[in-house]
Structure formats: C-alpha cells, structure tokens
Amino acid sequence: GENVEQHPSTLSVQEGDSAVIKCTYSDSASNYFPWYKQELGKRPQLIIDIRSNVGEKKDQRIAVTLNKTAKHFSLHITETQPEDSAVYFCAARNNAGNMLTFGGGTRLMVKP
C-alpha cells in the first residue's frame, strides 16, 4: 500500500519568513495530493491540493510543487503569519480507491 513520509515533524520560523514542508510517497499510481491544516482541537481543513498532471499550483501565499519522477511534493508558505501556526498534513490518493494516506504531520510555529 501507499506510504507517505513527511518532514520536518516540527518547524519554527519567524513571522515573515518562508516555510517549506516536504513529503514523499511510495505508490507511483498516486495522482492526487492534498494538504490539510489542523489547528489545535479542530478538524483538518483542506488548504490546497495538486493533481499529477501539473507540477505546481499557487494560491496567494501558499504553493505546492510536485515531482512525479522523484515521488515527492512540497508545501511552501511565504510571508508567514502567526495564524499560520498549526499542524500541516500532506496526503496522497490514487485512482484505484478513495482513501487518503496521510503523512505524519508538521507542527509549524510562527513566532511574532
């Protein structure tokens, strides 16, 4: 089955700096890669996703890149703000099913 690894597990940045979170996946058939933000005690919320037919997608301060050959994808947050502090999860899914396989999560702390 699919295995998703996520790094780093914790990331501390100064407000205004950029943050990068990286994930690798094992199943070459995976073709959908969402990123979820989870604030303490709350539901995971989809913030951006990318499908395997594109290499990059951007939405304001958030961007995601995908390298299918290397089987890795990354989340980039620019101009970080304290409200970006949360746990971020990457996930992968393939066309054969609906299940999302999640990475272990990254706790991002943005210091004001």
Add this chain to the structure above:
Amino acid sequence: EPEVTQTPSHQVTQMGQEVILRCVPISNHLYFYWYRQILGQKVEFLVSFYNNEISEKSEIFDDQFSVERPDGSNFTLKIRSTKLEDSAMYFCASSASGSTRSEQYFGPGTRLTVT
C-alpha cells in the same frame, strides 16, 4: 458554506461497551469516510462508503467496526466492543464523488475515550 457535522463531540465509554458515532455529511455528497487520529499521531483511514455499501476499508477496520447510513442524512460508525486502544479522535468526511477531482471535507471529530 455547508459543513460536515458530528455528534457527540466527546464520548467516554467503558472497555467492552458499544459506541455509535454519528455524522451528517454535506447534503449533496455521495461518498462518506471515517478516519481516526490517535493523540499526537497521523490521521488514518478506516473506511469509505458509497451507494449503501463499503467501497474500501483498511486493516484497522476489523469485525468490531461497522458503518451504516440509516436514513438519508446520517452516517454512523459503530464499535461493538471497545478496547482501550480505540481511544482516538474519529473524523467523518464526505466528498461529492469518488474521483480525484473531489475534495474530502472533514467534520469536527468525536473524541472517544475508552476507560
């Protein structure tokens, strides 16, 4: 904006007891899911459900677990005889379709504590 809702928000039960966790998916969605998250760990897939039957399940989803859509709005997860290791946050999710074009939206979760 429509949201997935779940009840209760917190359930405490004794080991060996049955629990039913309830979810109301987004109304026009057709695919439903249960995930769980043990404290401090990753979110894990349990089961997906479509057209009144299970479409996919993980190794975690053993005979102690069952799902049901008893009416047109609710989607339930039953754990027949709870174990200590079932303590976790259980998230329901739904999506409009099963294709990769379809985002999964998560509910707020039910925290299950088994004592």
